Amino acid sequence: MSAESIGMGIFGFVVLYGGLFYFLRIAMKSKGL
Amino acid sequence: MVRELWGSRLGFILAAVGSAIGLGNIWRFNYLVYSNGGGAFLIPYFVALFTAGIALMVLEFGLGDKFRGSAPMSMRKGNRRFEWIGWWAVVGGLIITMYYVVVISWAFVYVFKSFTLAWGEDTKAYFFGNVLQLTDSPWQLGGFSLEVLVGVVVIWLINWFIDVGGVKKGIEKANMIFMPLLWILAIILVIRGVTLPGAWGGIDWYLKPDFSRLTDYSVWLAAYGQIFFTLSLGMGIMIAYASYLPEDSDVVNNAFIVSFANCAFSFLVGFAVFGTLGYMAQATGQGIGDVVAQSIGLAFVVFPKAISMLPALKVFTAVVFFLALVVAGLSSSISLVEAFAASLMDKFGLERKKAVNITVAVGFLGSLIYATKGGLYWLDIVDHFINTYGLVLVGLLEAVAIGWIFGADKIKEWVNRNSEVNAGPWWDVSIKVITPLVLVVLLLFDIKSNLDAPYSGYPISALGLGLVIILGGMVVSAVLSAKQAEVE
Numbered sequence: 001m002s003a004e005s006i007g008m009g010i011f012g013f014v015v016l017y018g019g020l021f022y023f024l025r026i027a028m029k030s031k032g033l
Numbered sequence: 034m035v036r037e038l039w040g041s042r043l044g045f046i047l048a049a050v051g052s053a054i055g056l057g058n059i060w061r062f063n064y065l066v067y068s069n070g071g072g073a074f075l076i077p078y079f080v081a082l083f084t085a086g087i088a089l090m091v092l093e094f095g096l097g098d099k100f101r102g103s104a105p106m107s108m109r110k111g112n113r114r115f116e117w118i119g120w121w122a123v124v125g126g127l128i129i130t131m132y133y134v135v136v137i138s139w140a141f142v143y144v145f146k147s148f149t150l151a152w153g154e155d156t157k158a159y160f161f162g163n164v165l166q167l168t169d170s171p172w173q174l175g176g177f178s179l180e181v182l183v184g185v186v187v188i189w190l191i192n193w194f195i196d197v198g199g200v201k202k203g204i205e206k207a208n209m210i211f212m213p214l215l216w217i218l219a220i221i222l223v224i225r226g227v228t229l230p231g232a233w234g235g236i237d238w239y240l241k242p243d244f245s246r247l248t249d250y251s252v253w254l255a256a257y258g259q260i261f262f263t264l265s266l267g268m269g270i271m272i273a274y275a276s277y278l279p280e281d282s283d284v285v286n287n288a289f290i291v292s293f294a295n296c297a298f299s300f301l302v303g304f305a306v307f308g309t310l311g312y313m314a315q316a317t318g319q320g321i322g323d324v325v326a327q328s329i330g331l332a333f334v335v336f337p338k339a340i341s342m343l344p345a346l347k348v349f350t351a352v353v354f355f356l357a358l359v360v361a362g363l364s365s366s367i368s369l370v371e372a373f374a375a376s377l378m379d380k381f382g383l384e385r386k387k388a389v390n391i392t393v394a395v396g397f398l399g400s401l402i403y404a405t406k407g408g409l410y411w412l413d414i415v416d417h418f419i420n421t422y423g424l425v426l427v428g429l430l431e432a433v434a435i436g437w438i439f440g441a442d443k444i445k446e447w448v449n450r451n452s453e454v455n456a457g458p459w460w461d462v463s464i465k466v467i468t469p470l471v472l473v474v475l476l477l478f479d480i481k482s483n484l485d486a487p488y489s490g491y492p493i494s495a496l497g498l499g500l501v502i503i504l505g506g507m508v509v510s511a512v513l514s515a516k517q518a519e520v521e
Contacts, residue, residue, distance in 0.1 A: 001233045005240040008072025012240075012300050015079055020293035023454070027286055030453045033043040 034382065036101055037200040039277050044205035046290055049274050051208040051364030053265045053295035054215065056136060056332075059361060062259065063303030064327030067239055069255050070246030077247065077256035082296060085471055086260040088463035089428060090288040091456055092435060093266060095448040097275030098284050103375035104269025105514065107276065108431075111439040118430045119269060120510035123373045125423030126268035127392065128506055130369040131399035132412040134192070137362035138184025138404070139164065139333060140355050147351030152337045160333040161409075168407040171414065171495040175406035182404045188363070189400065193393040195367045196374060197386055200277045204367055211364045218357040219302050225350050226308025229343070235311015238321040239303050254478065257471045263295060265365065267424040267431070269372040276375070285452040306331070313339040329409075332358060370396065380518050410491070414499035417488050421479040422503050429472040436465040 027033060039045040066074045100107035105119030142164065146152065152159040161167045168175040195207045226232055246252050265271060275284065307321075313335070314321045326335040340351045370392050377388040403412050435444060441464050449455045482488075487496055 001237040002241060004242050005072060005237045008075060008240045008242050009236075011072070012075050015075075016293060016297040016300050020290065020297050023286055023289040023293060026453050027042070027283070027290065031042065031283060033041070033046070 052368035055365035062299035072240040073242035081260040093271035094275040097272040106379040117514040122269035135403040140358035171410035222305035226305035229312035231315025232308035239307035267428040
């Protein structure tokens, strides 16, 4: 697997899962789930 | 009538995520990435998510939360003349459910076929010949494919059972099971996919970026189109679901969580699909381009073939894959049924059971044509038209009606009252400018391609009937909108 593909894979995971957990964390800190 | 409420915030989020995650997350997103510049596609995809998808999600959640009603009622409360848009959203959604249930039923049938890997060597001939028993043209319906018909009855009954149970005891409870189950199934498929020989070669093709494609406008249109379709927008679902939120609910952060969860799921599943395709390509000595597919072709032709070639765990993988399709489909179809049933309840003051009975009965009757041996042709034709003249048109009208006529500020003010993350100026720009602009361009391109050549080479008469079905839906929406409401 090329370094470019690995980079894009990490980019995708960081944005999507980072975003998801970031907003979940905000929810947990204020009103909770 | 006292409006039902979600039992918990988590219940609402899981139901909304369940609605957004559908068959397209498994069989469409990863192909779009592969065919639109690989990993480079993620850039326009994320731009579309941030500039249009999340903003429209906030708009639909905000409408439902503010006006405490289904799509027609919420649009009516915004402006009496907008009620028609709400009806067209949910009628379009019901038309989609009619064939969507049939596709889920194929997957349901394949769950059982997985135990014997019944598709054999020639998976294409098996699916089209043995299961669908496809005729030669849309005008030859050729009677029912019995196993598909049985599947359709079962899937409609499951939809009825869940929706008749209500918001908390039906939809929320079902999604509390469906969503964790679906993520577990997806993770199993990813582990199976990436541990196969040749898997990372396939994943390389999934993610290998071709940044030169970013100058191609069609790549950007594909990204905006995918974001719009994947988030279950323009069908009145998110408006109905948000109308069951308690008064002090957060809207903006919920929209972020639901949108991110949906896209994160799609991205993850791509590893399972391209890992398995990579193995298949290596095992057959072919290039990835020779084995790659999307939609029905991926699920019922290529994947069964790949599964049959696996070195181990064939039956297990097959059951997990088709079960994932069924669960992803069901969590979406129950939301489509709810969006229409809620509209009947709101407008005509019907009890839930009666509204769901009517929705399921009409939906089931509509499904029958797609369960015939010529049904696949009609599915393809109606799907083609409804996406353009249903979803895209509704999304455009919603954004213009609320953004420009009702006033985006009023919705923004409302959603920011209790939100953990505020909708800032970015939201106004997105709803009033970017979203309408992109949807107009999508609409114009679709209309142009329809005028340039008959879609997929179908006879003009069949395409004409497909268009008549859509226009009929619009007329029904206008009639429902014009009827005097029992509940004001």
